[in-house]
Amino acid sequence: MTRVGILGGTGKTGRAVARALAARGxxxxxxxxxxxxxxxxxxxxxxxxxxxxxxxxxxxxxxxxAILAAARAAGVGRVVHHSVAAPYAPDLPHHLGKARAEDLVRRSGLAWTILQPGAYLQNLPLDGSTIVVPYRLDAPFGFAHLDDLAEVAATVLLDEAHAGATYELASWRGDVSGVAAAVGAATEVLDPEEWARTDGAGLDERQRSWLLAMFAYYEAHGLPVGTVPMTTLLGRTPTAPARVSDR
Ligand SMILES: NC(=O)c1ccc[n+]([C@@H]2O[C@H](COP(=O)([O-])OP(=O)(O)OC[C@H]3O[C@@H](n4cnc5c(N)ncnc54)[C@H](OP(=O)(O)O)[C@@H]3O)[C@@H](O)[C@H]2O)c1
Structure with missing residues (x-):
């Protein structure tokens, strides 16, 4: 049976990818x-x-x-990098980190594939509780559903045909208002400075400033991502936002 290492495999994304891989045997x-x-x-x-x-x-x-060096030393043949949509966005320090990491992956000497997901739908509460964001509600997004993303990750991890490919991935195009309507939630826009004093207060200064930069970018541009690659790779219509029950 094919063994697949998942760096960050104990986190939210990694657990979803592990489930999708196990479902493929x-x-x-x-x-x-x-x-x-x-x-x-x-x-x-x-x-x-x-x-x-x-x-x-x-x-x-x-x-x-460090991961690429370890993969080479271990004789791992292929790597798939979990990047982000629009990695080369100079206003977004964490995106730029991913852009530079992508370059390392492409020059690693290993067979590689890069996935560039949009913002996760699951970043927002989908249980009907009020959706609070520190940017405008009509900013355009291509949201990635975590289960769709994990399914595509399993596909490209298990099929060498995807070596050398970079896929921008979103399940659904719309805005936070549209997500709220789909799940029957109220919305609230929080002033970013208020966010920094409340939810952001527990972060260190660097993390807080990187997230404030992200909110400012979302306010100005959103993070639009197309859905065609996700639809093609899934071989079905991707998952639209829907209310998730607590049960
Ligand atoms: N949220 C989004 O909308 C979105 C969109 C696109 C891309 N992404 C990307 O997705 C990734 C985040 O995934 P996630 O939400 O699944 O994260 P997460 O739930 O916070 O999980 C983080 C994982 O990284 C590991 N980890 C933490 N610190 C580490 C360290 N210093 N050295 C090695 N491993 C460490 C954790 O392992 P332990 O179990 O040891 O803590 C865990 O497995 C980020 O790269 C983010 O940029 C997110």
Whole structure:
């Protein structure tokens, strides 16, 4: 059975990718912080690896570089990098980190595929509770549903035909108002400075400023992403926002 290492495999995205791989009969090998001291040992026997960097990593290129070295040492043949839509956005420091990491992946000497998801639908509450965002409600987005994303990740991890491809991925095009209407939720726009004093207060200064930069970018441009690659790779209509019950 095909073993697939998942760097960041104990997190939200990694767990969804592990479920999708297991559903295809592959063996996911989730790797969190605990495996870093011997990453190449942890990756040995894996045919492919999925690279998810932690959110807002201060130096994503260095993080990805270490993973690529470990993958080479372990004899992992293929890597798939979990990037982001519009990585080269100079106003967004965490996107730029991904743009530079993509470059390292492309020059790694390994067979690679890059996935560039839009903002997750699951960043918003989908249970009917009030959706609060620090940017305008009609900013245009291409939202990625985590389950769709995980299904596509499993597809490209298990099929060498996707080597050398970069796919921008969204399940649904619309705005926060549209998501709220679909799940029957009220909405509220929070002033970013108020966010910094409340929800953002627990973050360190760098993380807070990177997120404030992201909110300003969303306010001005949103993060539009097309749905054609996701539809093609899934072979079905991607998942639209719908109310999720707590049960
Ligand atoms: N949310 C979005 O809308 C969106 C959209 C596009 C791309 N992304 C990208 O998706 C990624 C985040 O995924 P997620 O939401 O699944 O994150 P998450 O739930 O916070 O999980 C983070 C994972 O990274 C591991 N980790 C944390 N710090 C680490 C460190 N210093 N060294 C090694 N591993 C570490 C964690 O392992 P432990 O179990 O040891 O903590 C965990 O497995 C980010 O790269 C983000 O930019 C997100």
């Amino acid at each position: 592959a063996v996911p090998v989730p790797l969190g912080r605990a495996q870093w001291p011997d990453l190449s040992g942890a990756l040995r026997g894996c045919a492919a690896a999925y690279l998810i960097a932690p959110n807002l990593h201060p130096d994503e290129p260095a993080h990805v570089s």
